[in-house]
Amino acid sequence: MELCLLALDLDGTACNDQGRLGEGTKQALAAARAAGHAVAFATGRRDVDMLPLGEDFRCADYLVLNNGGKLVRTADGAVLSNTLVDADAARTLAQRCLQEDWILHVVSGLYWAVNRRDQGLLDYVEKVGVTPVLFHSPDELPLTGIEGFMATADRGPICRFIDQAQLPLVHVHSEPGCVDIMPGGITKWQGLSRLAQLLQVPVQRVIAAGDYNNDLEMIQNAGVGVAVQNALPQVKAAADYVTPHDNNHDAVADIVEKFLLHS
The missing domain is CATH 3.30.1240.10 (Hypothetical Protein, Haloacid Dehalogenase-like Hydrolase; Chain: A; domain 2)
Incomplete structure (x- = not known):
């Protein structure tokens, strides 16, 4: 199976309404990574906003923070790129x-x-x-x-x-x-594209999932764009696939099962 890059928005997508990853989500991400795929959290959160997540940020290989402005490798905290304000x-x-x-x-x-x-x-x-x-x-x-x-x-x-x-x-x-x-020029898709290039993963093997307006561009441009069941109507309309479950019921497990474990 070829390496895929799974990019997940956090709030409203991978995280439940309490801002945490469900057990089903964590198990699904572990299975995806064990199968050789890369996982990134693509979020509008800043470093300080990640603190409530505790050690669960390690369920991903990479963090695309600041709506795409900052790339961090979770294994060692290395900042791979960081675009600053003028x-x-x-x-x-x-x-x-x-x-x-x-x-x-x-x-x-x-x-x-x-x-x-x-x-x-x-x-x-x-x-x-x-x-x-x-x-x-x-x-x-x-x-x-x-x-x-x-x-x-x-x-x-x-x-x-x-x-x-x-x-x-x-x-x-x-x-x-x-x-x-x-x-200027920063979007989640821009940051995700940079990460895909670093990993040498073609766009066709990028799977991006989200629920809100700042996820639209990456959903539209990824090889597979996914909206979770609780996503805004315009996000669902832009997606290639809508999960049967919402963020409070481990929608990420639907994505991993469909696209990464049995594709």
Whole structure:
């Protein structure tokens, strides 16, 4: 059997609604890897967002983080590639958010900063177990090392400002209530394509699965695009296959069984 690369979105796809991998999912991924296939988690999560997953991140061989901006090998934590935000764009965006009192999350590895706290932030802090740094000036940020931003409560005006100012940034809804902001040109598919090239896996043997808008491009461009049963209607419409089960009932096991163990 030829090597395939299975790329899985995490939240709403591989993870259940509690943000964890089900036992059936973990067993299926172990079986896929034992059969010689490679597994990648392709997610909008940043390093800090991966903390609640605990050691389960090791169920994959690779992590495609930041919606495609960062590639990490799980065996040794090696960063294979990492696309950073333009420093001038970072300064401009941070300064405008400070002026307007728009909440902006700034991330770089496990570094996490925010300019204002609200209840939503406090709830998320409790979930991940990490408290972000408060910044009051762009000069307090690692402007030459920022991997991306997140916008939550003020995502509308922040996205409009990015577009109006023509900053070299892209923004995408990664889940309800959250927009991820990345360097221009970054998508999950772009990151996944880079990984496939490194592994010398042709596009035809890439299987990509997801549930939300930021998964659409990789589902449309992979050799096999899969939507889980709970995916948005437009994601299902773009997929070659829709799983019979949803993310709370180990949809990943459906994918592994159909495409990797008995193909």
